[in-house]
Amino acid sequence: MPLYYEKKHQVQFYEVDITSQLTLSSLLNLVIAASGEHLEEIGVSSEELISRHLGWVVTQYHMSIKKMPEKGQTIYIKTAAMAYNRYFCYRSYWLYNEDHEELIEINSVWIMLDLNTRKMVPSDPEIMLKTGAEEIRRPQKFPRIKLPKEQLVADKSYFVEYFNIDENEHVSNAHYFDWMISSLPLSFIKSNHIKSLDIKYEHEILYHDSPKSYVHFNQENNRSYHKLANGNLTAAECVIQW
Amino acid sequence: MPLYYEKKHQVQFYEVDITSQLTLSSLLNLVIAASGEHLEEIGVSSEELISRHLGWVVTQYHMSIKKMPEKGQTIYIKTAAMAYNRYFCYRSYWLYNEDHEELIEINSVWIMLDLNTRKMVPSDPEIMLKTGAEEIRRPQKFPRIKLPKEQLVADKSYFVEYFNIDENEHVSNAHYFDWMISSLPLSFIKSNHIKSLDIKYEHEILYHDSPKSYVHFNQENNRSYHKLANGNLTAAECVIQW
Numbered sequence: 001m002p003l004y005y006e007k008k009h010q011v012q013f014y015e016v017d018i019t020s021q022l023t024l025s026s027l028l029n030l031v032i033a034a035s036g037e038h039l040e041e042i043g044v045s046s047e048e049l050i051s052r053h054l055g056w057v058v059t060q061y062h063m064s065i066k067k068m069p070e071k072g073q074t075i076y077i078k079t080a081a082m083a084y085n086r087y088f089c090y091r092s093y094w095l096y097n098e099d100h101e102e103l104i105e106i107n108s109v110w111i112m113l114d115l116n117t118r119k120m121v122p123s124d125p126e127i128m129l130k131t132g133a134e135e136i137r138r139p140q141k142f143p144r145i146k147l148p149k150e151q152l153v154a155d156k157s158y159f160v161e162y163f164n165i166d167e168n169e170h171v172s173n174a175h176y177f178d179w180m181i182s183s184l185p186l187s188f189i190k191s192n193h194i195k196s197l198d199i200k201y202e203h204e205i206l207y208h209d210s211p212k213s214y215v216h217f218n219q220e221n222n223r224s225y226h227k228l229a230n231g232n233l234t235a236a237e238c239v240i241q242w
Numbered sequence: 243m244p245l246y247y248e249k250k251h252q253v254q255f256y257e258v259d260i261t262s263q264l265t266l267s268s269l270l271n272l273v274i275a276a277s278g279e280h281l282e283e284i285g286v287s288s289e290e291l292i293s294r295h296l297g298w299v300v301t302q303y304h305m306s307i308k309k310m311p312e313k314g315q316t317i318y319i320k321t322a323a324m325a326y327n328r329y330f331c332y333r334s335y336w337l338y339n340e341d342h343e344e345l346i347e348i349n350s351v352w353i354m355l356d357l358n359t360r361k362m363v364p365s366d367p368e369i370m371l372k373t374g375a376e377e378i379r380r381p382q383k384f385p386r387i388k389l390p391k392e393q394l395v396a397d398k399s400y401f402v403e404y405f406n407i408d409e410n411e412h413v414s415n416a417h418y419f420d421w422m423i424s425s426l427p428l429s430f431i432k433s434n435h436i437k438s439l440d441i442k443y444e445h446e447i448l449y450h451d452s453p454k455s456y457v458h459f460n461q462e463n464n465r466s467y468h469k470l471a472n473g474n475l476t477a478a479e480c481v482i483q484w
Contacts, residue, residue, distance in 0.1 A: 012275050016408075023405065163423070
């Protein structure tokens with residue numbers, strides 16, 4: 001049985017955007033902080049993993065957003081590691097309002113990395129046992145992210161500064177959303193809502209890199225397609241249903 | 243007698259920089275959130291002020307930093323409006339660790355703005371009475387910020403994007419620190435600590451502006467001097483004692 005963890009949070013003024021709604025980057029920071037506390041609670045702290053040269057790396061998120069929380073709102077963040085197979089661990093997050101109505105569901109795929117070799121290592125059964133995640137044979141299916149490559153337009157270049165990097169000396173992938181969303185007109189951001197979002201992470205972005213944000217908006221299906229590229233390497237691909 | 247407000251906070255991984263210490267921008271966000279809660283508690287919410295077309299605007303901070311809080315650390319944030327005169331209100335903030343040792347003291351100067359005319363209005367005695375601030379005749383003295391203008395070097399230009407602006411459609415002045423600190427080498431940031439800091443805010447920065455960060459480091463007194471300029475207008479001037 002998966003072990004659930006829940007925490008209460010009040011949305012702060014610095015976690016919202018111009019529309020007073022929680023930003024995607026703050027949303028990810030909040031849920032990642034909840035998983036950190038959860039893992040700590042069940043005795044799998046990141047410090048302990050680091051001492052074994054191991055680290056969790058997220059590869060994909062699928063988000064269903066009924067309603068983005070707003071400034072001042074009290075929300076509940078719930079999380080559990082739901083399932084795992086030889087290489088992948090599947091963790092879910094739910095955000096609720098005070099009336100226990102679900103606002104957001106996020107499903108994610110994680111791998112375990114050997115921090116010395118930077119290579120994937122198999123799921124540690126002992127760790128997975130502690131989380132209560134169910135062992136499964138096949139990978140879980142996530143929506144396939146398919147970008148219309150020939151229609152993507154290079155929109156903006158960024159230069160990674162001190163304030164973009166975290167303790168691991170790379171850009172926290174929560175912030176990729178800032179660079180992607182900024183490629184859409186402000187008037188569009190103000191008057192549209194995200195219904196669902198899929199993002200896949202590939203290569204990390206380091207200090208003083210110059211990532212480029214590519215975008216295409218398809219008016220027929222109301223989807224925006226995003227790619228963050230770092231030179232020839234793809235840092236992330238994302239599809240947003242508005 | 244000033245009325246004090248105190249809150250507990252655990253420093254999150256997304257509030258720290260590469261050295262695992264709280265960033266200046268997160269520090270300001272945390273203390274401003276504490277004053278918002280404080281004002282709410284004593285019945286002077288910003289919503290009520292907005293209904294009267296009034297808003298608080300900070301003009302200056304003086305910070306003394308004994309030790310920056312670190313990731314995971316539990317801190318206490320205390321604040322009070324200490325004094326006011328005809329136009330200025332003086333608010334202080336203190337950060338403590340769990341052993342009640344003071345880590346940081348911040349003194350700040352606030353004015354009240356008529357949001358329609360964008361002009362300063364006199365301190366409202368009724369509001370000030372609620373805060374318990376002491377009425378004083380003369381302005382309080384803050385360290386004078388004097389930049390070596392001829393030695394300042396234009397370092398970096400920024401372009402204000404969606405993720406830089408807040409609900410008021412301007413750049414939150416907490417984030418000015420990010421742009422200022424980024425003008426110093428990463429090796430310097432990693433191996434030095436801020437002892438004190440003075441910043442004065444002048445003009446706001448809006449969406450799609452292109453502010454420039456100017457810097458000069460004086461090795462003799464271990465001070466860095468910073469200016470953020472937006473075209474011909476000075477957005478902020480800052481002196482940091484390292």
